[in-house]
Amino acid sequence: MTSITNTDPAVPERSLWSRLIGHRDVLGFLFMLPAAVFLLCFLTYPLGLGVWLGFTDTKIGRDGIFIGLENYQFLLSDQVFWLSVFNTVLYTTVASILKFALGLWLALLLNQHLPFKSFFRAIVLLPWVVPTVLSALAFWWIYDSQFSIVSWSLMKMGVIGSPINFLGDPNTARASVIAANVWRGIPFVAISLLAGLQTIPASLQEAASLDGASSWQRFRYVTLPMLTPIIAVVMTFSVLFTFTDFQLIYVLTKGGPVNATHLMATLSFQRAIPGGQLGEGAAIAVAMIPFLLAAIMFSFFGLQRRKWQQGGGD
Amino acid sequence: MATVQFAEVKKSFGAFPVIKGVNIDIEDGEFVILVGPSGCGKSTLLRMLAGLEHISGGEIRIGGRIVNTLPPKDRDIAMVFQNYALYPHMTVAKNMAFSLMLNSAPQAEIDKRVNYAAGILGLSNLLDRYPRQLSGGQRQRVAMGRAIVRDPQVFLFDEPLSNLDAKLRVAMRAEIKELHHRLKTTTVYVTHDQIEAMTMADKIVVMHDGRVEQIGTPLDLYDNPNNLFVAGFIGSPAMNMIKGRLDADNPQVFVAADGTRLPLARPYPQAVGKNLVYGLRPEYIRLDGTGYRVDVVVIEPTGYETQIVVNFGGSEVTCVFRERVDVRPGEAITIAIDPANVHLFDAEGGQRLAR
Numbered sequence A: 001m002t003s004i005t006n007t008d009p010a011v012p013e014r015s016l017w018s019r020l021i022g023h024r025d026v027l028g029f030l031f032m033l034p035a036a037v038f039l040l041c042f043l044t045y046p047l048g049l050g051v052w053l054g055f056t057d058t059k060i061g062r063d064g065i066f067i068g069l070e071n072y073q074f075l076l077s078d079q080v081f082w083l084s085v086f087n088t089v090l091y092t093t094v095a096s097i098l099k100f101a102l103g104l105w106l107a108l109l110l111n112q113h114l115p116f117k118s119f120f121r122a123i124v125l126l127p128w129v130v131p132t133v134l135s136a137l138a139f140w141w142i143y144d145s146q147f148s149i150v151s152w153s154l155m156k157m158g159v160i161g162s163p164i165n166f167l168g169d170p171n172t173a174r175a176s177v178i179a180a181n182v183w184r185g186i187p188f189v190a191i192s193l194l195a196g197l198q199t200i201p202a203s204l205q206e207a208a209s210l211d212g213a214s215s216w217q218r219f220r221y222v223t224l225p226m227l228t229p230i231i232a233v234v235m236t237f238s239v240l241f242t243f244t245d246f247q248l249i250y251v252l253t254k255g256g257p258v259n260a261t262h263l264m265a266t267l268s269f270q271r272a273i274p275g276g277q278l279g280e281g282a283a284i285a286v287a288m289i290p291f292l293l294a295a296i297m298f299s300f301f302g303l304q305r306r307k308w309q310q311g312g313g314d
Numbered sequence B: 001m002a003t004v005q006f007a008e009v010k011k012s013f014g015a016f017p018v019i020k021g022v023n024i025d026i027e028d029g030e031f032v033i034l035v036g037p038s039g040c041g042k043s044t045l046l047r048m049l050a051g052l053e054h055i056s057g058g059e060i061r062i063g064g065r066i067v068n069t070l071p072p073k074d075r076d077i078a079m080v081f082q083n084y085a086l087y088p089h090m091t092v093a094k095n096m097a098f099s100l101m102l103n104s105a106p107q108a109e110i111d112k113r114v115n116y117a118a119g120i121l122g123l124s125n126l127l128d129r130y131p132r133q134l135s136g137g138q139r140q141r142v143a144m145g146r147a148i149v150r151d152p153q154v155f156l157f158d159e160p161l162s163n164l165d166a167k168l169r170v171a172m173r174a175e176i177k178e179l180h181h182r183l184k185t186t187t188v189y190v191t192h193d194q195i196e197a198m199t200m201a202d203k204i205v206v207m208h209d210g211r212v213e214q215i216g217t218p219l220d221l222y223d224n225p226n227n228l229f230v231a232g233f234i235g236s237p238a239m240n241m242i243k244g245r246l247d248a249d250n251p252q253v254f255v256a257a258d259g260t261r262l263p264l265a266r267p268y269p270q271a272v273g274k275n276l277v278y279g280l281r282p283e284y285i286r287l288d289g290t291g292y293r294v295d296v297v298v299i300e301p302t303g304y305e306t307q308i309v310v311n312f313g314g315s316e317v318t319c320v321f322r323e324r325v326d327v328r329p330g331e332a333i334t335i336a337i338d339p340a341n342v343h344l345f346d347a348e349g350g351q352r353l354a355r
Helices: A016-022 A024-054 A070-076 A079-110 A117-124 A132-142 A149-156 A170-198 A202-210 A215-243 A247-252 A264-272 A278-303 B042-050 B092-102 B107-121 B136-150 B166-183 B194-200 B218-223 B228-233
Strands: B004-013 B016-026 B031-035 B057-062 B077-080 B154-158 B186-191 B203-208 B211-216 B240-246 B253-256 B261-263 B276-280 B285-301 B306-312 B315-321 B332-337 B343-346
Touching: A016 A024, A024 A278, A070 A278, A079 A117, A079 A170, A079 A215, A079 A264, A079 A278, A117 A170, A132 A149, A132 A170, A132 A247, A170 A215, A170 A247, A202 A215, A202 B077, A215 A278, A215 B092, A247 A264, A264 A278, B004 B042, B016 B042, B016 B057, B016 B203, B016 B211, B031 B042, B031 B194, B042 B057, B042 B077, B042 B154, B042 B186, B077 B136, B092 B107, B092 B136, B107 B136, B107 B166, B136 B166, B166 B194, B186 B194, B194 B218, B203 B218, B203 B228, B211 B218, B211 B228, B228 B240, B228 B276, B228 B343, B240 B315, B253 B276, B285 B315, B306 B332
Parallel strands: B031 B186, B031 B203, B077 B154, B154 B186
Antiparallel strands: B004 B016, B004 B057, B203 B211, B240 B253, B240 B276, B253 B261, B276 B343, B285 B306, B285 B332, B306 B315
8 A cells, every 4th residue: 555655646646545535525425434324224224124014914923924005004994093193193282382381481581690590400401311211200109099299299288189090090191191291301492492592692682672672572572583493493303202202101101091191102112012013013103204204394494594594695 | 862961870790899980961962972991881881871781879860860770661762782783583674663663653654764764874775684684884774773763862872883894984983973963862872992982972981990080072182181091092193101200490391211301381390209291192293303312113104194103201102293204213313392282190190280
């Protein structure tokens, strides 16, 4: 490899290797290769395998054969599947709205001049840094039908006579898992929106207050419009996380009672692994893709730089 | 339009005082410039007038009404910020109309006022642009347009030209002055640039370390500075300050540190024995074949005048000559001083001795 030392581009006779290395496109390709291999192995392959399994009748311990859309035809008439779709949409919608409202509120509070500001900001992140399974176990205990601290407190205060069956009744179970998800998801929304709030120059707020804006008007006409690009990113991610949620439900209810809290992710796992129907489980997972694509498209168009964000030359 | 008064105004951040009792009277329609080095409290004072900073003591009155606790939105003032503070998500027209929109003014009225302001400022063909699509000078004009549309009692400017390049700054200076002449709205303008202050103000307030050093018209401050600070701050190139004492035998002669004897217009017998500063503006030094022989250190010809720094009286002294002078550093010239234009300051207190 003596030719490597020959770096003068004016010298014509160079080996193939040094010419390849010197070429911008080749070099660029080489730099991207590790990332591409990583994505192919851990993203494209599992996704492709999942899509393929959805078209087969594979069971655990038995290779399947291609059966076309049969899994999907079955799911179309499957009440439990449709219930899980309903649950997922309900879970995502309600939890996302609550996370947005409470997260924005918290971000606005943390953006004020508070004593111990950094301490509060750190505390807010706690629910997010605790592993989901751990916090789910804590909620499991909080929601226990006999030893729930919530029931105990309410009974001590004389509000209720007997413990609340948090996870035993379909509607309270849905509300309970949504509450747990909101608790876990708020920090992400709050901290991201707080970062966004801090990019808004203080002089804009001052100019608006001199222009005669009340604090609500300053929020409505200055803060909120300037925050929308960040809201779009944060809420897209929040919706994606919530829609694909699995751990919380799996630890708290395993989809019960009577499938009332089964999400598409938990149902897919339920059918594929404990149920052994790999093909059917994969089909349920694939059925999530259109919803996720819709969320991504929403963000794609929502995130497009607005006219006011574009620079000079028009 | 309105008068503005600061009466014994004080401000401290915690235990740290930044404004230490300021008294300023601003007439209706006057263009007043607060000037001083950075950290002197001039911007804080302006922000207190705007209602963006709390007032720790004293009173601020706008049009005779005490506004100490009035929120900014009720003070009827408009402010142009150093970074313009234009709303990036609104067009030029919306930016200018924002305050009227908040007041639910009728659309016809909004259009009329925005078009009027845009016409004055030459923004009529930019009304649909966003701030990002404008140059610095155009943004500056939009910020002023936003203030004009309001037709407020007082205009406040917080170093509005410091983000512009030198050429544009000169042009905008003239434009703001012309605008004030046209609208005759009381204006309080903050800058650290004494040239801006000299060229634009009806009245200059020189501030230093949270206090007012002197208030007066530009030429009054230039000709009769109260103390060493004002003398050194106003004027470019700055006043020469030569340290020394009076001759005990002849109190009409100032003896510089190196023994050079300098003339005074009258004797100062009461100042004999004190440490004094001999203040001499560069343009009051003239070339004269019979005067002091001094060595040239630096020569800066600008075309219409020649600045020469010389070694004189134990320090470096700047001279400005209207004529062109053909010398090189190291060579000597002879200069003379007109004692009528000399100021004498007490070196301890900094106060100027009466002429």
